[in-house]
Amino acid sequence: MTATTVTRAERDTFAARVHARAVRRVARYVGSVTLVIGAVFWGIFLVVTVAVPLIVRQAGGVMGGGAMTGAEYAAPWFALSLGTIALATVVVPHLAAGGTRRSMFVGALVAALVAGVAYGVAAMLLLLVERSLFGALGWEWEQLGSGLDAGDAWLVVSGAGTAIGVAVYMLVGMAAQATYRTNGVWRGTALLLPGLALLVLVDHATRSGAFADALGGLGLVGDQPAGAGLLLALVVLALAAAWLWWQLRVLRLRPTR
Amino acid sequence: MFDGPEPIYVQIAQMIRAQVLAGELAEEEQVMSTTQFATTFRINPATAAKAFTGLVEEGVLYKRRGLGMFVAPGARERLLDSHRKAYFDDVLAPALAQADLLGISTDELVAYVLGTDGHRKPGGPTTTTEES
Amino acid sequence: MTPAPFGARLDDVVVRFGAQRRLTADGTAVKDEAGTALDGVTLDLRPGVITGVLGRNGAGKSTLLTLLAAFNRPTEGTVRVGAGDLLEDPWENPWVTANVQLVRESGDLMDDERVSETFKYYADLRPYWDADLAERLLDTFEVNPRKKPTALSRGKRSAVGATIGLAARAPLTILDEVYLGMDAPTRYAFYDEILADYAEHPRTILLSSHLVEEVERLFEDVVVLHRGKVLLAETAEEMQARGFSLTGPVAAVESLAGGRRELHRQRLGATVQVTLEGAPDGDTAAAARAAGVELGSLPLQDLFVRLTQPQQADGTSGAEVRR
Incomplete structure (x- = not known):
């Protein structure tokens, strides 16, 4: 039998149900890409973190800092490229399958937060592994990743810094992808700048990553209490989310011919 | 299939009528569903449905709820009747009018119909006069 | 229960695009020209029927169809899509978009x-997705679902698009030139599947195609677009009644044609086929029979070509439609 009319209530229930399903689906897709490929990333760094000191020790050398510094520098950029790729893959099929830009955004935001937390926890675990390895080898271990003044809470602050940084980078990467689709090559490139500013800001707030090093090298910034830094980082995270929504909400698919 | 100038549904109806007349579709026999019609002849199902609606109104087909369309009892007889009437009105009357115009006499026409004018009949209604 | 079919209404819709350089999926830059794709379109799309959307390249077909699926939104005017009395703007409207499936070329x-x-x-996003049908169709079209789209030929990719279009069972299903690269047997198999599934699950289907001869009989309604405007929107039956064809000896056909406007002429030796505007009257039919001239239906293709010709020999625009 065919229904001929749809009531307002049926319409609203339907809309809420399909929206929730679409959000979950985006979160699942983008989240699984970042988690599965992220697991490989962190797995490699675990091996490197353990193997390099052992090899150096074998050669009779001593290390001042471990390989985890590299992971902390690389993780946000890795998340940025994964975000870019995941959104590029999914955004057109998502709209074609009847998803909205809003469900795309909410799902992507959830995925970015989940990835951030997962990468943050992974970073904390690896820091602990590295510290105990250095202790076992009788070396002095210095944590290089985060420049926030955290005292005893250094581990949690590092993890939180990585988490927020990863989420921001991922959101900015996804926003860049959406920007290019809407604005084409020239304006799209120009519109990378606000995203870049967010990356610099979050690096600055957490005192980690290449941009923080650059700013520090220029003598522009000093130390910062961990609480204030993380709070600023959260503000940047909110801005990055807003930036992604700003780019997605106007996304149009032009005819291909 | 269905290349005539009339709408396709008219041509479909004509086809079904012809099949009933020729006895290819017996009374109480099920005819193809609109879906089968649509996919067989690659036409919109609504087109087939429209043909069926017309045939139901004419009493050629009838609908059995949930089962489909069937040839109505007496459909062939009714079609023969109406076609016979139509034959006189649509075919014979214009031909006779034309004959009148050309000055062909009734005798000549009768002789032609009976075959007594010696020509070879192109086939036509059976007459009482048997020919060898 | 089959959901209510969706219809649509467009009022004074204008879509303008700015010039833009964009990167395609394979990384090459393409220049999209600035221009007006739709120029004041007012149109009703009836729910529950198969409507043909015809037009030459660049007529605005694809743009029109993307508006219904909220891939895009109009520069001016309003678009409303929905069921029954409930017609809403599709943009960012999950109720509409989840009920509208647009398949562009290969999906x-x-x-x-x-x-x-x-x-x-x-399957996760489409509320009426039929996974069994999807599987069966891929089997019919001989597409291996374990392959990536890039490893498929153009025709197979179109078959994937066709499968999505049917399996989504959307109350408004839009198939925009979903046949590129398909060979004839595959296309006909696709048409058969459309008809069978449509009969089984009534819904609204918009079908855009350049292969007018192949698909004209699938349509209940026809919309012809030309240069961003609606040239004609009527039932296929009304469109069919706009003309007829005569085939036979040249002299006989000429005398029967009289002063009717000619849409198309094809000559084969002593035989000629002309397509004429208007309906044949009773006398024409009888006279044609007498003269050994075959009276035929109007090929939609001829009317379409005539209507959308850039410029007529007599100086009038082909876009002029006599009612």
Whole structure:
């Protein structure tokens, strides 16, 4: 039998149900890409973190800092490229399958937060592994990743810094992808700048990553209490989310011919 | 299939009528569903449905709820009747009018119909006069 | 229960595009010209019927169809899509978009994932997705779902798009030139599947195609677009009644044609076929029979070509439609 009319209530229930399903689906897709490929990333760094000191020790050398510094520098950029790729893959099929830009955004935001937390926890675990390895080898271990003044809470602050940084980078990467689709090559490139500013800001707030090093090298910034830094980082995270929504909400698919 | 100038549904109806007349579709026999019609002849199902609606109104087909369309009892007889009437009105009357115009006499026409004018009949209604 | 079919209404819709350089999926830059794709379109699309959307390249067909699926929104005017009395703006409206399936050429797929992954995505988002039908259709079209779209030929990719279009069972299903690269047997198999599934699950289907001769009989309604405007929107039956054809000896055909406007002429030796505007009257039919001239229906293709010709020999625009 065919229904001929749809009531307002049926319409609203339907809309809420399909929206929730679409959000979950985006979160699942983008989240699984970042988690599965992220697991490989962190797995490699675990091996490197353990193997390099052992090899150096074998050669009779001593290390001042471990390989985890590299992971902390690389993780946000890795998340940025994964975000870019995941959104590029999914955004057109998502709209074609009847998803909205809003469900795309909410799902992507959830995925970015989940990835951030997962990468943050992974970073904390690896820091602990590295510290105990250095202790076992009788070396002095210095944590290089985060420049926030955290005292005893250094581990949690590092993890939180990585988490927020990863989420921001991922959101900015996804926003860049959406920007290019809407604005084409020239304006799209120009519109990378606000995203870049967010990356610099979050690096600055957490005192980690290449941009923080650059700013520090220029003598522009000093130390910062961990609480204030993380709070600023959260503000940047909110801005990055807003930036992604700003780019997605106007996304149009032009005819291909 | 269905290349005539009339709408396709008219041509479909004509086809079904012809099949009933020729006895290819017996009374109480099920005819193809609109879906089968649509996919067989690659036409919109609504087109087939429209043909069926017309045939139901004419009493050629009838609908059995949930089962489909069937040839109505007496459909062939009714079609023969109406076609016979139509034959006189649509075919014979214009031909006779034309004959009148050309000055062909009734005798000549009768002789032609009976075959007594010696020509070879192109086939036509059976007459009482048997020919060898 | 089959959901209520969706219809649509457009009022004074204008779509303008700015010039833009964009990167395609394979990384090459393409220049999209600035221009007006739709120029004041007012149109009703009836729910529950198969409507043909015809027009030459660049007539605005694809743009019109993307508006209904909220891929895009109009520069001016309003678009309303829905069922019954409930017609709403499709833009960012999950109730509308989840009920509208637009398939463009080969479908919008995840390029770097297996076809089966894309299908899982659609299955999760599409409320009426029929996974069994999807599987059966891929089998019919001989597409291996474990392959990635990039590993498929153009025709097979179109078959994937066709499968999405039917399996989504959307109350408004839009198939925009979903046949590119398909060979004739595959196309006919696709038409058969459309008809069978439509009969089984009534819904609104918009079908855009350049292969007018192949698809004209599938239509109940026809819309012809030309240069961003609606040239004609009526039932296929009304459109069919706009003309007829005569085939036979030249002299006989000429005398029967009289002063009617000629849409198309094809000559084969002593035989000629002309397509004429208007309906044949009773006398024409009888006279044609007497003169050994065959009276035929109007090929939609001829009317379409005539209507959308850039410029007529007599100086009038082909876009002029006599009612």
